[in-house]
Amino acid sequence: MPSPQKVIVIGAGIIGASIAWHLQRKGAEVTVIAGKIGGVATPNSFAWINASWGNPEFYFRLRHRSMAEWSRLAAEVPGLPLSWCGGLSWDLPEVELDAYAAQHHGWGYGIQPVNRATSAMIEPSLASPPDYALHVAEEGAVEPVAAAALLLEDAERHGATLLSGVEVTRLLRDNAKIIGVETSQGVITADHVVLAAGAGTAALAASVDIDVPLETPPGLIVHSLPAPKLLNGLVMAPELHMRQTAEGRIIAGSDFGGTNPGDQPEKAAAELFAKVRAALKGGEALTLDFHTIGYRPTPKDGFPILGGVDAVPGLYLAVLHSGVTLAPLVGLLAAEEILDGCKAPQLSPFRLSRFD
Template identity: 70%
Template sequence: MPSSQKIIVIGAGIIGASIAWHLARRGASVTVIAKKPGGEATPNSFAWINASWGNPEFYFRFRSHAMTEWKRLAEELPGLPLNWCGGLCWDLPPDQLEAYASEHGGWGYGVRRVAQEESAVIEPGITELPDLALHIAEEGAVEPVAAARLMLADAFRYGTTFLQAVEVERLLIENGRIVGIETSNGRLSADHVILAAGAGTSGLAASVGVDVPLETPPGLIVHSRPYTPLLNGLVIAPELHMRQTAEGRIIAGSDFGGSDPGDEPQKVADTLFAKVKAMLRDADGLELDFFTVGYRPTPKDGFPIIGPSDAVAGLYLTVMHSGITLAPLVGQLAADEVLGERRDSLLAPFRLSRFSAA
């Protein structure tokens, strides 16, 4: 049944698009406001879907759940540019690689140890492979801007409004509750405002006195011109993470978050791309097309911030660096919470209130 509540989603990257789509499918009255479809951080993402190393078990479980939700989303949204290509990883010292395999394998992740000969079968285009790597067949990638645009287009079909190239200046509250936003085009009223604005989240939340502890480190990723297939899946090698997109571009960073661009980003990009070519067979004709520098919205403890503000009723926060992996799950849970005005226990570790309790 359609909701009479007016909901504004600020941001049209992968998170904002997912939230808007899940709300629209539930019959909600939604307005999306952003500079452009696809957002700011999303186009600069490596777009790896995973529940990989470096996470405690509670976050691993959450990310694994999100991976399953990508499969659900693909069934509900035909044409989603999603590829379960698998990943070959050796970006850890041998003892840490083994510890990761044992830990995550024990949690149910499909980690498989592969010797050099099998790695060469999995990725024959790589020039130098280690004696031992890990292969995770269930990992994948998505073309993030195309996915966000597809979700937005379907949300529009359900009646969602999109205001493009509109700047949100501040949030508006009365008696401790959100009543709307002030934009460069004037005031818009709302019962709920969902912040999916990435690096812009802290400033907007601060306009109503809500502190969102956020860091925005830059990440440089190189993008080749489209080329013949050189990679079968994700390659997570020491100081070089790369994959080949659906249109044939090799994209790479010194890790999945991108390289530090420093003061000379073009020089960093050229050096990084030289490493890409050196690692790939038959890549003599591979050319650098462009590089991007994205600012990764990362809460200070590294984990997502998802949920309603305790200080301002009607304000809902969604900010995280793992936006690509988490998008379909966050979209569904955020829609459930906003429309049902209830709190989901699955999101308990990710509330903003954890910072004030620390």
């Protein structure tokens, strides 16, 4: 029997965790290296699982398939904190909502227009239900840090190695091929290295002269103290996207990714939370606990960067802003590409080479 392939995964957010879990399930000898479990961007995510908004069809298809892969993953990892709670949206003018609904309905997305009465039935705690909105019952949310931790615990239980609190300082190569990494605890060798390090990806790729064109826009998210149930699902109102977490916190941003808080983040957080309280019946009882400012790793054209890099065999990139939605599918396809040497057709639009 051939020896298992050794794979290092740099990053323990939801993407790194999913790739590591799928690699281990396929028989690889996996080492995950990360500053902390859950990563940096993942804890600041709104964690909306969807195929909504602004998608060309090829990207919609990828996201929609990954929604189904979340159900598959939940069946394989008991206790995964996943909820198909549905999403109610009215954050665009009605004419744009109609065009969006027609397009996505034509692609097979389960999207339905609803009136004020139905919106109030879906979300009874809304202080001002919209006269017209779109509802997608198949959308959902996951608690991303808990999900990443569960995936890593399961992978570790089945033989993966998890190195938390360890810094990767550079990638190592012999001639062109990647042979491992240098870390704060020494050199670790491998047959493949997966860069799923979010905003840290560009600097590590640059250590082997690979340019990864990333932007890292900041996003403000506010978090309430745990509260009695006020929201059934995801709410995307104009300049206010909200959901309630499994532990009862209302989390919200000006949009699902959060927006730039400017040079007065405390003031911006207070103003945003005031909108949350005003938007909900009983919202006056909510208390702001904390806010986060996440720096979202976003490729410059807005689409994921996924796949091997021809110039440096052995390096695999996984950088994407829609990390929560795409995590289970990316994990599945990345493991197949790395270990089987195949190229998934679904990932062909997302190679780094498109920037050449």
